[in-house]
Amino acid sequence: MSVSGHQPPPFFKRGLPPTARLTLYLLVALALLVADLRYRYLETVRQGLSVLTYPLQIVAETPAEWTRHTFNYFSSLSTLRQENERLREQALSDSKRLLRQESLETENNQMRELLGMHERVGVHSTAAEIIYTARDPFARRVIIDRGQRDGIEAGLPVIDGAGVVGQVTRIFPLQAEVTLLTDRDQAVPVKVVRNGLRAIMFGAGGGQLELRYLAANADVEPGDTIVTSGLDGVYVPDLPVAKVTKVDRDDARGFARFICKPAAGIERSGAVLVLSRQEAPPPRPAELPPTAVTPAKPSRARSVGGR
Amino acid sequence: MQITNHSRRILLPVRMSWVRFTLLIALTLDFIPQPPFPGVPDFTALALAFWCVREPLRIGMGAGFVFGLLVDIGHGSAMGQHALAYVLLAYAAAGASRRLLWFPPAAQALQMAPLFLMTQVVMLIVRLLAGADFPGWAYFLTTVSTSLLWLPIHFLLLLPQMQPEERDENRPL
Numbered sequence: 494m495s496v497s498g499h500q501p502p503p504f505f506k507r508g509l510p511p512t513a514r515l516t517l518y519l520l521v522a523l524a525l526l527v528a529d530l531r532y533r534y535l536e537t538v539r540q541g542l543s544v545l546t547y548p549l550q551i552v553a554e555t556p557a558e559w560t561r562h563t564f565n566y567f568s569s570l571s572t573l574r575q576e577n578e579r580l581r582e583q584a585l586s587d588s589k590r591l592l593r594q595e596s597l598e599t600e601n602n603q604m605r606e607l608l609g610m611h612e613r614v615g616v617h618s619t620a621a622e623i624i625y626t627a628r629d630p631f632a633r634r635v636i637i638d639r640g641q642r643d644g645i646e647a648g649l650p651v652i653d654g655a656g657v658v659g660q661v662t663r664i665f666p667l668q669a670e671v672t673l674l675t676d677r678d679q680a681v682p683v684k685v686v687r688n689g690l691r692a693i694m695f696g697a698g699g700g701q702l703e704l705r706y707l708a709a710n711a712d713v714e715p716g717d718t719i720v721t722s723g724l725d726g727v728y729v730p731d732l733p734v735a736k737v738t739k740v741d742r743d744d745a746r747g748f749a750r751f752i753c754k755p756a757a758g759i760e761r762s763g764a765v766l767v768l769s770r771q772e773a774p775p776p777r778p779a780e781l782p783p784t785a786v787t788p789a790k791p792s793r794a795r796s797v798g799g800r
Numbered sequence: 801m802q803i804t805n806h807s808r809r810i811l812l813p814v815r816m817s818w819v820r821f822t823l824l825i826a827l828t829l830d831f832i833p834q835p836p837f838p839g840v841p842d843f844t845a846l847a848l849a850f851w852c853v854r855e856p857l858r859i860g861m862g863a864g865f866v867f868g869l870l871v872d873i874g875h876g877s878a879m880g881q882h883a884l885a886y887v888l889l890a891y892a893a894a895g896a897s898r899r900l901l902w903f904p905p906a907a908q909a910l911q912m913a914p915l916f917l918m919t920q921v922v923m924l925i926v927r928l929l930a931g932a933d934f935p936g937w938a939y940f941l942t943t944v945s946t947s948l949l950w951l952p953i954h955f956l957l958l959l960p961q962m963q964p965e966e967r968d969e970n971r972p973l
Contacts (some may be wrong), residue, residue: 511861511891518861520888522868525880530930546831546874549824553831625833628875630939631932636833663876670876690935698933714929 519769529741536663543665554622561624576612590669616729618641618766621651624668633676633696635659637765640667645767646725653765656733656756657681657721661767669767673759684722688712691722694734700760702735704751709742713751733757804908805901811961814855818960823847823867839941841949844871845919847911848886850953852893853900864890881926885919892918909950917943935970 509517529535619639627634639645641664649661651671659679663670672679675696683704685693690712697703707713717737723730735753742749801858826847851859868883875882890914900908920943928934 511894514861516889518865519884522865522880522884522887525869526878526926526930529879539873539879542869542873546827546870549828550831550874551826554833557833628830629877630935631877631927633877633933672895677931741848786968 617769621765621767633673635671636668637671640665645669650728650768651765653757658757658759658765674755675759682722682725683719683730686718686720702753709749822957829957838938839945842924842942846946846949849889849893852890853897856894856897861887861890881923885922889919905951905954909947912950913947916946931935
């Protein structure tokens with residue numbers, strides 16, 4: 494017999510009726526959803542509560558990790574040999590280019606010095622490996638095997654051999670979550686190489702990217718290479734992002750659709766680099782209220798200081 | 801032997817420690833990374849619905865809310881997404897409990913399928929409203945696999961209650 498057969502008679506104290514409890518729980522859940530999806534208030538709560546789930550996650554991941562390691566261990570000799578050969582050829586061709594790049598970089602720095610421009614910011618990189626895709630089926634995210642312990646921070650860009658892969662969005666002690674470029678919420682400030690036109694790139698679903706907020710007559714053509722502009726202070730400038738594949742100019746609307754194909758192997762897993770700047774970017778200038786004019790500023794500063 | 805209200809079998813009372821343990825195991829199974837195929841069953845929803853049907857006075861919407869939040873954190877999905885769906889699931893399962901327990905397990909599985917589908921549709925609607933991509937029709941395979949798992953789970957989770965009151969060496973179950 495189920496326990497439901499032994500319910501106490503209704504005149505005993507039973508707490509809230511089920512419908513009322515349901516309404517309460519639904520309201521709390523909806524409030525949480527709005528706070529998280531709309532205002533992103535709950536990241537600290539999530540980090541705090543992940544202490545509870547982390548041991549379980551480790552337990553669940555350990556067998557998967559073992560299988561991965563065993564698979565790697567037994568991957569056949571011939572595959573490794575082929576890969577080794579390919580990598581050696583690539584290293585040779587790269588070294589030629591690297592030798593030239595070194596001299597070009599020094600030359601570039603000298604010329605910049607002559608022109609009185611700032612030197613380009615140096616970049617640190619941490620090698621990582623994509624270990625699996627995140628369980629959430631609604632977002633395009635992957636997990637890499639470097640985390641807080643290796644100095645990864647939220648917001649750092651992630652690249653592979655061919656271009657930008659995405660951005661670190663959450664960090665865990667030993668792992669980090671990377672949101673791929675193809676995710677709908679992921680935006681990258683970019684420019685067109687051919688003419689330096691600035692734009693913003695968004696994920697468009699189906700493994701494609703889209704340039705948004707460009708006028709219908711913007712000078713973008715199929716085949717154009719899109720690179721990061723670096724204006725955001727997050728991405729290093731001039732990393733390849735995508736190639737324009739289709740331009741759909743519809744006169745009825747103010748904007749054209751620019752569909753692009755990512756340069757990096759975004760949907761494949763493998764080795765990636767997490768980039769971080771060697772020094773912090775220069776601070777943003779303080780935003781002035783639109784009415785503030787130069788003579789008014791000192792008096793305000795004095796009054797603030799006097800308080 | 802069908803363990804339903806219809807059968808003559810009298811079960812031992814359930815131990816809450818066993819209920820909590822099975823829910824934790826289900827949660828851990830949900831955290832296994834990188835499903836190699838679509839339609840991985842939602843183990844937490846399954847265990848939760850099972851205990852809501854079996855013990856509606858002890859496990860209910862509160863457990864659904866807490867375990868939903870834990871799944872949200874583990875999966876990195878929106879906070880409250882699974883909690884919302886699991887609270888609805890627990891409410892519906894507890895409501896259907898008296899009727900469901902008169903059916904054999906296969907018929908129960910068939911009647912649970914709409915509830916699991918509702919859980920998924922709720923999550924889909926929430927995320928689509930928030931501007932996410934449609935994940936493809938394979939997303940709904942989870943409902944099928946979860947409902948199919950109802951049969952083995954029905955046996956497994958009731959095993960401790962099927963022990964005889966006096967231990968008989970010749971009849972272990």
